[in-house]
Amino acid sequence: MLTVLEAELYSLIIEPTIKDQIIAAQKKDKGMAHIRDGINEKKKACFKLNEEGVLWFKNCLVVPKDMELRKKILDEAHTSMFTIHPDSNKMYQDLKQKFWWTRMKREIAKYVFECDMCQRVKADHLKHAEFEYNNSYQKSLEMAPFEALYGRRCGTPVNWSEPGEWVTFGPDLVTQAEEQSRQKSYSDKRRRPLVFQKGDHVYLQVSPMKGVHWFGVKGKLAPRYIGPFKVTEQCGSVAYRLELPPHLAAVHDVFYVSQLKKCLRVPEEVIEPDLTYEEQPIKNPRPKAKINTTKNYKFLQGAME
Known part of the structure; x- marks a missing residue:
């Protein structure tokens, strides 16, 4: 039996689930009115309302245009303790079985592309x-x-063809080369050079050989990119000068464009790992003499901050 001194206090906070939050957001969203009107007029065949008035798209729950709620769903499917940062295709295949909203696949791809952990x-x-x-x-x-x-x-450079199988290389290789040349011409028309502006933030690629020597990054699972760093100047057409932190002062601050990748997220304030500081006295110390039996010592006495 617990005494008064041994009593313990517990509190339990019950938060609504994501499904309850979506249902509550549907009732507040004014954009769902035209969908409900279309259901009543039998113009929205893919949408339906259940007995509780919840809007569904086929067998998926319709998520209203609430960016905070959508971000919470994406965080749960990408960065929670039950996921391993899946790519956009796998993440879309998992979410489309339960949720639906307009341009869902595009928003998932944009979210994964802007993930800081996935980029580095x-x-x-x-x-x-x-x-x-x-x-x-x-x-x-x-x-x-x-x-x-x-x-x-499967045909590989090691296992190109089965034993006893006759393969005609000439016409196939010519056709493949022509198709590659044609595809390259189509790609070159749409390709744009990688250009950064002054003030942009970029990630810096760390090579396996130079990462340990210059940046102190080592290990098989170490990040492939470090940063982000601010672009301060464009040196020529294919090189940029970066604003490096003090611990990378020995590294040359101009890098080729192929080593950089644009940071799409907004950089946050970085907290330095070493938060210690040197204590200073708040008033001038006064010498104080202490006489010993054999020697005379002088001490400086002062209050510290």
Whole structure:
């Protein structure tokens, strides 16, 4: 039995779920009125209202135009403790089974593209790792997953053709080269050079070899980009000068454009890891003599801040 001194106080705060917040936001959103009118006039066949008056798109809950609520849904699907920063395609496939709003796929792609962690850490060559796994031998299947799915081995530089299979290289290679040249001409018309303006914030790519020596970044899972840093000057057409912090004073501050990536988020105030400071006396110390049996000592006495 607890005494008065041993009593403990507990408090339980119940917050509404995301579904309850969406239902409450639907009732306040004035933009849902025309959808409800279309349902009554049988012009919105994909939309429906349940018995509680909640608006659904097929089997998905309609999210109103509430940017704070949408961001909360995206944070839960991308940065929560139950997710591992999925890419935009996987994140869209997961969310479209439960929620719907206009331009949903575009907003998800923009959210993932602006994620600070994904820009600095995620690798660009995950497709090659996936290709290697799908074409490697699996003991349980006694063949590669690609061969089990398609019934043949995938053509690679090591395994270009099956033994005994006649392959005509000439016409196929010519056709492939012509298609690549045609696709390159289409791509060059739409390609724009990477240009930064003075005052923009960019990420700096850290190479595996120079990262340890110059930037102190090491380890297999270390961030691939550091920053963001502010662009102070454009040096020529393909180089930029960055405003580096004091601990990178030994690093040359001009970098090639291929080492930079634009930071789309708004930089926040950075808190320095070392918050210590040197204490100073608030008043002039006065010497104080202390006489010992053998020697005479002098002390400085003063109050510190």
